Structures are given as C-alpha cells and as structure tokens.
Amino acid sequence: MIEVRNLHKTFGSGAKKVIAVDGVSFVARDGEITGLLGPNGAGKTTTLRCLYTLMRPDSGQVLVDGVDAAADPLAVRRNLGVLPDARGLYKRLTARENIAYFGRLHGLDEATIRARSDAAIRALEMEDIAERRTEGFSQGQRVKTAIARALVHDPKNVILDEPTNGLDVMATRAMRAFLKQLKGEGRCVLFSSHIMQEVAALCDRIVVIARGRVVADESPDALRAQTGEANLEDAFVRLIGSDEGLAA
Amino acid sequence: MKSALIVFLKEVRENLRDKRTVVNTLVTGPLMGPLLFVLLINTLVSRELEKAEAPLKLPVIGAEHAPNLIEALRQQRIEIQPGPADAERAVRDQDADVVLRIPPRYAESWNQGEPAQVELVFDESQRDAQSAVRRLQGALEGYAQRTGALRLLARGLSPAVMKPVVIAERDQSTPQSRSGQMFGILPYFFILGALIGGMALAIDTTAGERERQSLEPLLANPVPRSQILAGKLATTTAFSMTTVLLSMVAFGIASRFLPTDKLGMDLHLGLDFVLRGLFVMLPLAALLAGLQTMVAAFAKSYREAQTWLGLLTFVPAIPTMLLTVLPFKPQTWMYAVPLMGQQVALTRFLRGETVNSDALVLCFVCTTLAALLVYFVTSRIYRSERLAISA
Ligand SMILES: Nc1ncnc2c1ncn2[C@@H]1O[C@H](COP(=O)(O)OP(=O)(O)OP(=O)(O)O)[C@@H](O)[C@H]1O
Numbered sequence: 001m002i003e004v005r006n007l008h009k010t011f012g013s014g015a016k017k018v019i020a021v022d023g024v025s026f027v028a029r030d031g032e033i034t035g036l037l038g039p040n041g042a043g044k045t046t047t048l049r050c051l052y053t054l055m056r057p058d059s060g061q062v063l064v065d066g067v068d069a070a071a072d073p074l075a076v077r078r079n080l081g082v083l084p085d086a087r088g089l090y091k092r093l094t095a096r097e098n099i100a101y102f103g104r105l106h107g108l109d110e111a112t113i114r115a116r117s118d119a120a121i122r123a124l125e126m127e128d129i130a131e132r133r134t135e136g137f138s139q140g141q142r143v144k145t146a147i148a149r150a151l152v153h154d155p156k157n158v159i160l161d162e163p164t165n166g167l168d169v170m171a172t173r174a175m176r177a178f179l180k181q182l183k184g185e186g187r188c189v190l191f192s193s194h195i196m197q198e199v200a201a202l203c204d205r206i207v208v209i210a211r212g213r214v215v216a217d218e219s220p221d222a223l224r225a226q227t228g229e230a231n232l233e234d235a236f237v238r239l240i241g242s243d244e245g246l247a248a
Numbered sequence: 249m250k251s252a253l254i255v256f257l258k259e260v261r262e263n264l265r266d267k268r269t270v271v272n273t274l275v276t277g278p279l280m281g282p283l284l285f286v287l288l289i290n291t292l293v294s295r296e297l298e299k300a301e302a303p304l305k306l307p308v309i310g311a312e313h314a315p316n317l318i319e320a321l322r323q324q325r326i327e328i329q330p331g332p333a334d335a336e337r338a339v340r341d342q343d344a345d346v347v348l349r350i351p352p353r354y355a356e357s358w359n360q361g362e363p364a365q366v367e368l369v370f371d372e373s374q375r376d377a378q379s380a381v382r383r384l385q386g387a388l389e390g391y392a393q394r395t396g397a398l399r400l401l402a403r404g405l406s407p408a409v410m411k412p413v414v415i416a417e418r419d420q421s422t423p424q425s426r427s428g429q430m431f432g433i434l435p436y437f438f439i440l441g442a443l444i445g446g447m448a449l450a451i452d453t454t455a456g457e458r459e460r461q462s463l464e465p466l467l468a469n470p471v472p473r474s475q476i477l478a479g480k481l482a483t484t485t486a487f488s489m490t491t492v493l494l495s496m497v498a499f500g501i502a503s504r505f506l507p508t509d510k511l512g513m514d515l516h517l518g519l520d521f522v523l524r525g526l527f528v529m530l531p532l533a534a535l536l537a538g539l540q541t542m543v544a545a546f547a548k549s550y551r552e553a554q555t556w557l558g559l560l561t562f563v564p565a566i567p568t569m570l571l572t573v574l575p576f577k578p579q580t581w582m583y584a585v586p587l588m589g590q591q592v593a594l595t596r597f598l599r600g601e602t603v604n605s606d607a608l609v610l611c612f613v614c615t616t617l618a619a620l621l622v623y624f625v626t627s628r629i630y631r632s633e634r635l636a637i638s639a
C-alpha cells in the first residue's frame with residue numbers, strides 16, 4: 001500500500017520557481033490498480049519520483065507499507081518495483097544480464113535470480129531476446145526488459161511512469177494484461193498516464209492531477225457520476241478545466 | 249560493501265565489452281607514452297652522436313688571412329669550406345650552423361703580438377647548432393692556449409703563470425643520475441597513463457549513465473548511493489592501474505631499444521621499479537579517478553565531460569614541469585604532496601636510488617587521504633537530486 005500525504009515539491013527559486021507538486025494526497029491500495037491521470041506537466045513524474053525517493057519532497061509524507069520514505073528510504077525502495085520515466089538499459093549487457101544486475105543489487109541469490117528471470121521472461125514473452133545484448137532493442141523490447149528487471153525482487157508495490165509510452169497497439173494490450181495480472185497477484189499497482197481510455201479500462205481508482213493538485217480521486221463510475229458526464233473524457237476535461245494536453 | 253562489489257563486477261564486465269574503452273586502457277594509454285619517448289630519445293641521441301663523430305663542416309670567410317689557424321682546425325677534423333657572402337644571413341636562414349670570419353687585420357695583429365680577433369657568427373637560440381658552436385669554440389680556445397704557452401716559453405716564462413687557478417672537474421653524476429635527469433619526464437607518462445586509462449570509465453559511469461537514462465533506474469535500487477559510487481570508482485581505479493602497469497611494462501621493453509648505453513645511462517625499469525611504482529601510483533590512481541568522476545558528474549553531457557577531462561590531463565604536467573625546470577633537491581615534504589610525491593619517487597626509482605620507506609609510506613598515506621577527501625566530496629555531489637535526472 002502506498003500513502004501520499006500533502007506532498008509539495010518546487011524547483012528553482014525566484015522568478016524561475018516552478019511549483020511542480022502542490023499538496024498531493026492519495027492512497028493506492030493492495031490488489032488495486034490506481035491511475036495517476038493528468039496532462040503534460042501536471043506533476044505526475046515528480047510525484048512518483050518522490051515516492052521512490054529519487055527526490056526529497058519539500059514537505060509532506062510518503063508511506064510505503066507503513067514505512068516512512070524520509071526515515072528509511074532503503075526499506076521503501078526494497079518494497080517497490082519501479083519503471084521510471086527514464087528506462088535506459090545497459091546496451092553491452094544481454095537482457096538477462098540487465099535483469100540479473102538489479103536482482104543482485106536487491107540482494108537476491110543466483111538461484112532466485114535465475115528462477116525469477118525465467119518467470120518474467122515467460123510472462124512478458126521475451127524468450128527470443130533474453131540472451132541478446134540490448135543494443136538496438138526496439139522500444140517495446142526495451143520496456144519489457146525494464147519491467148522484468150524492475151520486478152525481479154517480487155515487490156509488493158509497483159510504480160510505473162507512463163508504461164505504455166511508445167508502445168504499439170499489441171504491446172499496449174499486452175502491457176494492460178500484465179498490469180491486471182500484477183493486480184490479480186494482490187499487488188499494489190500505481191501508474192501514471194495522460195491517456196483517458198487507458199486509465200478507464202484498467203483502474204479501480206483514478207487520481208486526476210492538474211497543475212500539481214489532486215482534482216479528483218474516485219472510482220471510474222463515481223467520477224462519471226460526480227461530474228455528471230457520461231463520457232469519461234468529457235469528465236476529465238471538465239475536471240482539469242481545459243482540454244489542453246489531452247492526447248488520446 | 250557487497251553492493252559496491254556487485255557494481256564493480258558489472259562495470260568491469262560491461263566495459264570490457266566496449267572496444268573503445270579496452271583500446272584506451274590496454275593499448276593507447278600504455279603505448280602512447282613509450283612510443284613518444286622512444287621517438288624523442290632516438291632522434292635526440294642519434295643526432296648528438298652524429299654531430300660528435302662526423303667532421304664538422306665550417307664555412308670560413310677570409311681563410312687566406314690565417315693559414316696556420318686553418319691548418320690547426322683541419323687537424324681537429326673540421327672541414328673548411330668557402331664562406332658565404334653574407335655570414336649573418338646564412339645563419340639566420342639556417343644555411344649554416346656557424347660561420348667563422350677572419351678579418352684582414354688578423355695577420356697584422358698576430359705579428360705584432362696583439363690579440364688577433366676572429367668572429368663566430370651563430371644563433372644561440374638554435375638548439376641544433378649548439379654542439380657545432382661548442383666544438384668550434386673548443387678548437388679555437390685550444391689553439392689560442394697552445395700558441396699563448398709557446399709565446400710565454402719564448403720569453404722565458406712558465407706557462408703556469410697564466411694559470412693561478414686550475415679547475416679540476418669531478419663530476420659526481422653517475423650514469424643513473426644522468427639518465428634520471430634526462431628521463432625526468434618519464435613519471436609524467438605514467439601519470440598520464442593513469443588519467444587516460446580512467447577517463448572513459450569516469451565518464452561512462454556518470455554523465456554517460458545519465459545520458460543513456462540508466463542512472464534513474466539504478467538509483468531506484470535499495471543501495472546507498474555512496475556504495476554505487478564506490479563500486480564505480482573502484483572500476484575506474486582498476487582500469488587506470490591496469491594502464492599504468494602496462495605502460496611500465498611497455499617502457500621496460502622500450503628501454504631496451506633505447507641507445508642509453510651510448511649516453512652512459514642506466515635506466516632502472518625492472519620488476520623492482522614496477523612493484524615500487526605501483527605502490528605509489530595506487531592511491532594516486534584512486535585520487536585521479538575521484539577527480540575525474542567528480543568533474544564528469546558535474547558535466548551536463550558526455551561531450552562536455554570529455555572536454556573537461558581532456559583539460560584535466562594537463563594538470564599533472566604542472567609539477568613535472570616545475571620539477572624538471574627548477575633545480576631542486578628532493579625534500580621530505582614533497583612526498584606528502586599528491587602528484588609531486590609520485591613524481592619525485594618515480595624519478596628516484598628510475599635512477600636506481602633507494603627512497604627510504606618512511607617517505608614512501610608518507611607518500612602513500614597522504615595521497616590516500618586526499619583520495620578519501622575527494623571520495624566524500626564526490627559522494628555528496630552524487631547524493632544531489634540534479635545528478636540523477638537527465639533533462
Ligand atoms: N528537475 C526539474 N527541474 C526543474 N523543473 C522540473 C524538474 N522536473 C519537473 N519540473 C517541472 O515540474 C512540472 C511537473 O513536471 P512533471 O515531469 O512532474 O510532469 P508530468 O505530469 O510527468 O508531465 P508529462 O506528462 O509531460 O510527463 C513541470 O512544469 C516541469 O517543467
């Protein structure tokens with residue numbers, strides 16, 4: 001479970017000051033998929049970066065399975081699987097070696113790494129590329145490898161920053177199925193997106209954020225009811241107050 | 249510690265698969281120094297030897313005014329040639345190293361027992377010409393002294409009255425110390441080797457990792473950043489020490505092809521040198537790796553990091569130049585200064601001198617402390633948010 005309480009984060013100072021996150025609070029529960037929905041520049045990536053302790057929030061609290069991220073960042077990272085916005089691989093290592101590296105950094109033994117890699121490679125249907133060096137991998141192959149290595153330690157909580165970014169229709173469908181599978185395994189899945197349909201199709205809960213603030217935190221149905229719009233996309237536009245940044 | 253080791257092993261494996269890094273570490277770094285040096289020494293030595301042995305060709309203006317002098321010069325294996333019309337111009341245009349001009353009044357002055365003047369036209373700044381000038385001066389002075397002694401004898405005086413003080417030169421330099429002087433720039437090549445060997449690694453593990461977007465996922469692992477940094481620094485240090493070791497071996501082999509015996513020089517580049525050299529170079533390699541990583545971590549891109557690190561390679565040239573240009577006596581405090589300590593110690597090792605172990609330990613400890621300091625500063629930079637985010 002991931003709890004975010006009144007998170008604030010600004011960049012720069014003076015005239016160049018940017019308020020990226022301005023009092024964000026929400027809860028992502030186990031066995032649910034929570035979608036962080038917002039237009040470009042809304043503060044999704046920054047919020048997630050505070051969650052996996054890459055950034056320190058100016059104020060506010062992050063709890064992962066009850067552990068305070070500010071107090072024990074290592075424990076928090078141990079309980080998180082992260083697919084960040086940046087998902088570069090080591091191109092001179094094979095996909096399997098990339099996965100194993102992260103497994104070792106998580107303190108897993110070689111047998112466990114082997115078993116988990118095999119399972120992930122099967123689940124993500126990447127048998128054909130597993131032993132290849134990742135140099136020249138397609139976008140989809142890169143994302144698969146990055147996900148496999150992010151989940152090698154079997155984390156209870158999974159954070160993904162725009163996981164379907166750059167994927168074709170088939171890969172996107174596979175990704176959605178995979179997220180559902182993670183949910184079925186009882187994990188807490190939190191992902192960001194700016195694509196309405198995607199969030200609608202997947203999420204148990206939608207946290208809409210715009211200009212660094214949470215403007216709605218509901219189930220898809222409740223969201224429709226709250227805004228009085230039958231169509232989710234219209235609901236979204238009404239919530240963020242403009243239709244800027246709404247790429248489908 | 250375990251995480252640092254994991255990072256180290258992964259970096260080594262990954263970088264050994266990178267042709268450019270491997271070529272830098274195993275070939276370019278170690279070989280560039282020795283090659284440059286062999287070329288330099290070979291041309292220097294063979295040119296010197298050529299000049300000393302071959303007859304000196306000397307253009308003379310007014311040879312007919314001093315037949316005896318000319319004859320004496322011929323006996324010194326100086327080949328007299330007709331002089332150019334304009335001596336100054338010939339020297340300026342480097343058509344001649346030196347021109348001897350004998351004025352018409354020479355015979356007259358000679359006969360009257362007055363100092364008879366001859367003129368040497370040369371260009372002091374022309375290094376090539378120096379040995380020719382010195383040889384001619386020697387021959388002329390010898391002739392003058394012999395003639396002077398004869399004149400004194402003719403007047404019934406002992407030539408000894410002209411020499412109230414006699415200088416007997418007792419040169420204390422040994423063949424080793426002369427080679428140490430000449431080879432005083434050798435330590436720079438080893439230090440340069442360390443920098444070249446570590447350069448690609450320092451960039452790859454910081455600016456490079458950020459540029460290919462793999463730093464953020466890496467930092468999402470439950471490992472303190474200081475450990476990740478330690479693993480990366482260990483890799484950089486290992487590669488740069490490999491370069492240093494190989495360049496020592498390369499120098500050892502190259503020195504066999506140097507005509508050092510002809511110069512009466514003795515270079516100590518054996519196993520003993522390698523062992524002691526590696527001992528003083530190890531903490532320096534760690535220090536330089538830390539500096540390179542620090543600089544590369546500040547750089548916004550791979551290219552920028554390359555530029556900065558290129559400039560950094562010139563820093564160790566400073567103590568080298570100071571120590572070769574300024575006359576100095578190795579003093580204990582010098583061992584305490586990183587870079588300078590290695591410079592002094594390596595120079596003395598090359599001369600085959602013993603350096604007492606206190607000085608070596610001082611050198612090792614002080615450089616290690618400096619390396620630790622740089623490590624702490626770099627790990628502070630490594631903790632900053634700015635470092636991880638590629639934008
Ligand atoms: N490292 C940084 N330095 C300065 N400003 C930043 C930094 N990171 C984010 N910002 C600013 O903070 C705001 C929120 O950015 P963020 O990346 O969190 O948005 P996002 O919701 O992820 O957008 P997108 O959908 O485009 O990925 C933006 O205005 C951005 O310019």
Ligand SMILES: [Mg+2]
Nearest residue numbers: 044045046085
């Ligand atoms: Mg983003």
